[in-house]
Structure formats: structure tokens, C-alpha cells
Amino acid sequence: MPELPEVETVRAGLEPAVTGARITGVRVLDTRSLRRHVGTADTFGDELAGTRIGAAVRRGKFLWLPLTGTDRALVAHLGMSGQVLLRAVDAPDDRLLRVRIEIGSPVHGPLSLAFVDQRIFGSMAVDDLVPVADAAPAGRGSEDTRIPSQVAHIARDPLDPAFDERRFLAALARKNTGVKRALLDQTLVSGVGNIYADEALWAARLHFEAPTATLSRPRAKLLLAELRLVLTRALEDGGTSFDAQYVNVNGASGYFAQRLNAYGQQGKECARCGRPIARTSFMNRSSHYCPWCQRLPRAVRPDHADPTPPTGGRNATW
DNA sequence: AGCGAGCCCTGCGCGC
DNA sequence: TGCGCGCAGGGCTCGC
Known part of the structure; x- marks a missing residue:
């Protein structure tokens, strides 16, 4: 859960x-x-x-x-x-x-x-x-x-007042891996799992496999800000419940599932561009993302992987 | 270093 | 009704 x-x-x-x-x-x-x-x-x-x-x-x-x-x-x-x-x-x-x-x-x-x-x-x-x-x-x-x-080996989480933002950004920049893998690395930043990683990446318009080394500092800071925002909002809603698997100490569900933009939303319209959210297998789990809003940087994108150009959906300038 | 695979497990919903 | 399959909010360890 x-x-x-x-x-x-x-x-x-x-x-x-x-x-x-x-x-x-x-x-x-x-x-x-x-x-x-x-x-x-x-x-x-x-x-x-x-x-x-x-x-x-x-x-x-x-x-x-x-x-x-x-x-x-x-x-x-x-x-x-x-x-x-x-x-x-x-x-x-x-x-x-x-x-x-x-x-x-x-x-x-x-x-x-x-x-x-x-x-x-x-x-x-x-x-x-x-x-x-x-x-x-x-x-x-x-x-x-x-x-x-x-x-003791678990990093502080992004809502911890003692979370060292500069240290996190430096460690992220040093890493040679994909950005979602980094978000799920509990020794780098803790508390993030599959739901909120997908949500933060959607909000920051980052593809889950974007290499951490390609993130500019402003982009990395934006990602951290979006991560904090989605965690804070979910906390205000009492967390995300899909079924009876997650409940609070009194057995009550959380309501954040109603506000998810990516996780579990495959086939539904992206709230930004209207194109369908995709789901793909990654790290023995699922990744949910908008193939248009969250594209890989050109340098690491396979030639054949360009999504369809913005001919139809609303907010095509995203 | 990083990463994929495998493992730890049960239960639910689905299609046949 | 029953069975097999795929799916699920995580994390640790082991090889390459």
C-alpha cells in the first residue's frame, strides 16, 4: 500500500x-x-x-x-x-x-x-x-x-525539515541512471513509491527514463517541488486508497485517488493535452505517463519513438 | 556503479 | 463453478 x-x-x-x-x-x-x-x-x-x-x-x-x-x-x-x-x-x-x-x-x-x-x-x-x-x-x-x-540507511524524505535539498540535487546530478529509478531509491530520497513517482514525473513533464544527468538544475528543482506538492496534497486527502488495502488507523480510506493524473489512468485523457495516458512495464512494475507531455530528451530518444505530433488534442502547445 | 532478475507472499478480478 | 493468469502502494540480495 x-x-x-x-x-x-x-x-x-x-x-x-x-x-x-x-x-x-x-x-x-x-x-x-x-x-x-x-x-x-x-x-x-x-x-x-x-x-x-x-x-x-x-x-x-x-x-x-x-x-x-x-x-x-x-x-x-x-x-x-x-x-x-x-x-x-x-x-x-x-x-x-x-x-x-x-x-x-x-x-x-x-x-x-x-x-x-x-x-x-x-x-x-x-x-x-x-x-x-x-x-x-x-x-x-x-x-x-x-x-x-x-x-539508518534510509534518506530523509522531501517533507522532512532537515531534508538537505542541495545535497539531494548534487547526488541526483552525480547519478548515472533514469529519473524514476532515482526517485524510488530510498537511500537518495525516501517515502516515494510507484504512485507518487509517476505523479511527480507527470507534473514535472519528465519521462521516467530520462537520465538524471540530463536534468538541468532548474528542472531538478521543479521535480522536487512537484514531488513535495503531490505528497502534501495526498497527505491532506488522507492518502490514496484503491480498495480496502489502504486505510488509516480507524479503517477509513483516503481520497487522493480522485486526484491522480497518471497512476492508474492508462487510456484516460491526459489532463494537460487530452491524449491518452500510457502504461508500460518498468522495473517489474508499471509506469504511467503521457507519451506526449513526457518525452525523452532528443539525445536519448530512439528515432522511432517520437509520439504523434500535436495535431488534435487541446493545449497542443504542451 | 548500476541494474536486471529473483525472491519474499496472498488475494482479487478477470477471461475462458 | 472452477482454474489459470495477471495484477498489486516495497525492498533486499545476488550475480554480471
Whole structure:
């Protein structure tokens, strides 16, 4: 499911319920969801039981709950299909429930944290907190400058106040790869997945395979600005839901799907030029783009790949 | 360095 | 009704 806006929606939903809460019980229904936990399901539960949660923190698509008075945190990654839901303690188990954590919340009293995950690409783990390299708050939701060790290699995301724009632009210019591949590289910039990469590229009128080296600095800055804009707007809408796979902590859908311009829009008219949005396979996934608005630079374009010239559609000057 | 392939998985909707 | 196929918001590791 989840990219930055969806994970942030979950984090913001958890924050008031879990901050200061005591963990009273842990039930692991599928140990495959602990793939990234060093230890067994028993050590996972034993270590959490009785601890207190200090905050709900996020960097990119990673979420963690620091355990007060320790150098440890409960880390969650939602993978493609993970959810974290707040449930009443007497609520029945969700169908695809993998881990259930009982807490006593200062605000809401007894609650269950349900980790639900269809494909089990997501995970939970208890991990060491280590100092960040740049001494700024490690993620959104806390001023703490410690980060889980398994998240330490993840770059800051574009909405992080400590995101180093100059460093990102320099690293992008140094890279010898296609621009979408760069956007999906979580060690370069985090939080961006297939939806928002396609949306930002559409907004910046860039072909997904445009070599990063061919981007002028203004074009790269425009791409970053469009990326921030689309992430911000999606966050305001509570994220993108296509089905019940992505919901917030209360089980509600996000509404950004109604505002998508590229992702999943194949065959529909481009909102700029009216020509049909195309879908093509890329990196074992799909890329959605407007073949007219998002053309490769001439220097790297195969001769036969010129799209049809602007004879019909509206806004033909795009 | 970068990159493609493979792997980790389940479930849903579709066409036959 | 049933089966096979393609599809899905991610990320890690391994070879070349």
C-alpha cells in the first residue's frame, strides 16, 4: 500500500493513542511478519511487554515507536499491503491479522494495535536506536535524534525539515541512471513509491527514463517541488486508497485517488493535452505517463519513438 | 556503479 | 463453478 502520505496518515493517527501507552500484551499470529526482527517471536513479545511507548515517529515509509527509557524501538514497515489499526480490546481478530499488541492508552484506555498484512512483505521488529549522522531529529513525530538501525540507511524524505535539498540535487546530478529509478531509491530520497513517482514525473513533464544527468538544475528543482506538492496534497486527502488495502488507523480510506493524473489512468485523457495516458512495464512494475507531455530528451530518444505530433488534442502547445 | 532478475507472499478480478 | 493468469502502494540480495 503505502507511501509517505499513507504512512504519515497512519503515524498521525497512532500518535495520540500510543504516546505514553503501556504495552500489556503481544500476540504473534504469523512469525513471517517478524522477518526483520532479530530473535524469536517470544523475545519479541517479552521485550515489549511492560514497556512504555514514547512517541510515533516516521521517516520515509518506516514507522517506529520508541520504548521509553531504553535504546530500543518497535519498528514497523507496511510493505505493499500492511495496515496498523486501532481496535477495541474485545474486537475480533481481523482476517489477515499477523500481530496484535495490547496497550493501555492514557487517553483511550485499553486498546489493541492490530498489524494486518495480506502479502507479508511488511514487518515488525524490535530494534536498536542509534544516533543519526546529521544530529537532526530522526523523523517526524519526535525531536529524538536516534533512529532504528534498520532505518539508518534510509534518506530523509522531501517533507522532512532537515531534508538537505542541495545535497539531494548534487547526488541526483552525480547519478548515472533514469529519473524514476532515482526517485524510488530510498537511500537518495525516501517515502516515494510507484504512485507518487509517476505523479511527480507527470507534473514535472519528465519521462521516467530520462537520465538524471540530463536534468538541468532548474528542472531538478521543479521535480522536487512537484514531488513535495503531490505528497502534501495526498497527505491532506488522507492518502490514496484503491480498495480496502489502504486505510488509516480507524479503517477509513483516503481520497487522493480522485486526484491522480497518471497512476492508474492508462487510456484516460491526459489532463494537460487530452491524449491518452500510457502504461508500460518498468522495473517489474508499471509506469504511467503521457507519451506526449513526457518525452525523452532528443539525445536519448530512439528515432522511432517520437509520439504523434500535436495535431488534435487541446493545449497542443504542451 | 548500476541494474536486471529473483525472491519474499496472498488475494482479487478477470477471461475462458 | 472452477482454474489459470495477471495484477498489486516495497525492498533486499545476488550475480554480471
